[in-house]
Amino acid sequence: MLLKFTKMHGLGNDFVVVDAVSRKVFFNKRQIERLSDRNWGIGFDQLLVVEPPTQPDMDFRYRIYNSDGSEVEHCGNGARCFAKFVLDRELTNKRVIDVETKRGAIQLRVMDDGLVTVDMGVPSFEPSDLPFTADTSDELYSILVADKEYLLTPVSVGNPHAVIKVDQLLDEEVAKVGSLLECHERFPQKVNVGFMQVVSPEEINLRVYERGSGETQACGTGTCAAVVAGIKQGWLSPKVIAHLRGGDLQIEWQGAGQPILMTGPAEKVFEGQIYL
Numbered sequence: 007m008l009l010k011f012t013k014m015h016g017l018g019n020d021f022v023v024v025d026a027v028s029r030k031v032f033f034n035k036r037q038i039e040r041l042s043d044r045n046w047g048i049g050f051d052q053l054l055v056v057e058p059p060t061q062p063d064m065d066f067r068y069r070i071y072n073s074d075g076s077e078v079e080h081c082g083n084g085a086r087c088f089a090k091f092v093l094d095r096e097l098t099n100k101r102v103i104d105v106e107t108k109r110g111a112i113q114l115r116v117m118d119d120g121l122v123t124v125d126m127g128v129p130s131f132e133p134s135d136l137p138f139t140a141d142t143s144d145e146l147y148s149i150l151v152a153d154k155e156y157l158l159t160p161v162s163v164g165n166p167h168a169v170i171k172v173d174q175l176l177d178e179e180v181a182k183v184g185s186l187l188e189c190h191e192r193f194p195q196k197v198n199v200g201f202m203q204v205v206s207p208e209e210i211n212l213r214v215y216e217r218g219s220g221e222t223q224a225c226g227t228g229t230c231a232a233v234v235a236g237i238k239q240g241w242l243s244p245k246v247i248a249h250l251r252g253g254d255l256q257i258e259w260q261g262a263g264q265p266i267l268m269t270g271p272a273e274k275v276f277e278g279q280i281y282l
């Protein structure tokens with residue numbers, strides 16, 4: 007079967023986006039792994055599959071797969087690319103779009119300047135929501151990785167994140183500690199690992215080692231998790247600019263019980279066809 011796709015990115019976090027509204031398409035794990043391979047396929051961090059809604063009052067359903075073929079609940083940069091894709095392809099003319107994801111319903115707002123604001127939902131710091139194995143309920147949790155103690159904040163924004171505040175962002179630490187923590191036994195469904203350097207209460211530098219994809223240029227849910235962790239710990243203000251390797255995201259969170267708002271760009275790179 008010849009598959010039509012669009013290559014997109016949100017701050018360098020790259021996606022292959024497929025229209026499964028006009029024509030039904032299903033993928034198995036092996037196909038996703040091959041398509042994601044940067045030598046043998048197209049190459050992407052995540053595959054986004056746009057489908058018709060299954061629930062009333064929803065405009066679309068969209069499914070998200072990591073490059074290792076695992077299906078995930080939520081993707082911040084992907085949500086913005088999804089919004090641009092359905093408008094560009096004229097699958098809708100709405101600029102406020104309600105979407106079903108594995109995490110639940112989310113709402114996307116396409117602004118006049120082309121930036122997209124996503125209501126990312128209400129975060130949870132409850133370890134069992136990630137899940138994260140913990141005997142006590144703490145502000146920060148200590149964990150031993152490669153003989154060094156790290157203090158992390160567990161955050162669920164629909165998908166699981168561990169946020170670590172660091173003084174410096176070091177290539178080796180992101181790669182090594184990121185990959186060891188991703189598969190740590192205390193995270194039975196694995197975890198995305200964020201390394202956050204606080205520049206000021208309104209500004210952070212962040213690198214994210216993503217579950218199922220490795221370190222990416224940017225991670226939307228990872229940025230939301232880092233900012234809400236920083237606000238909860240008293241390090242950050244309610245509105246923060248996050249500098250990621252691929253560019254900047256604006257995050258706003260007004261505190262417990264409130265949804266996180268994430269604003270950033272979405273870009274189309276090219277369209278193509280490939281044999282599945």
Ligand SMILES: N[C@@H](CCC[C@H](N)C(=O)O)C(=O)O
Nearest residue numbers: 081082083165217225226227
């Ligand atoms: N890049 C994404 C997150 C994709 C899913 C993540 N790797 C997971 O497994 O939970 C984003 O922009 O949020």
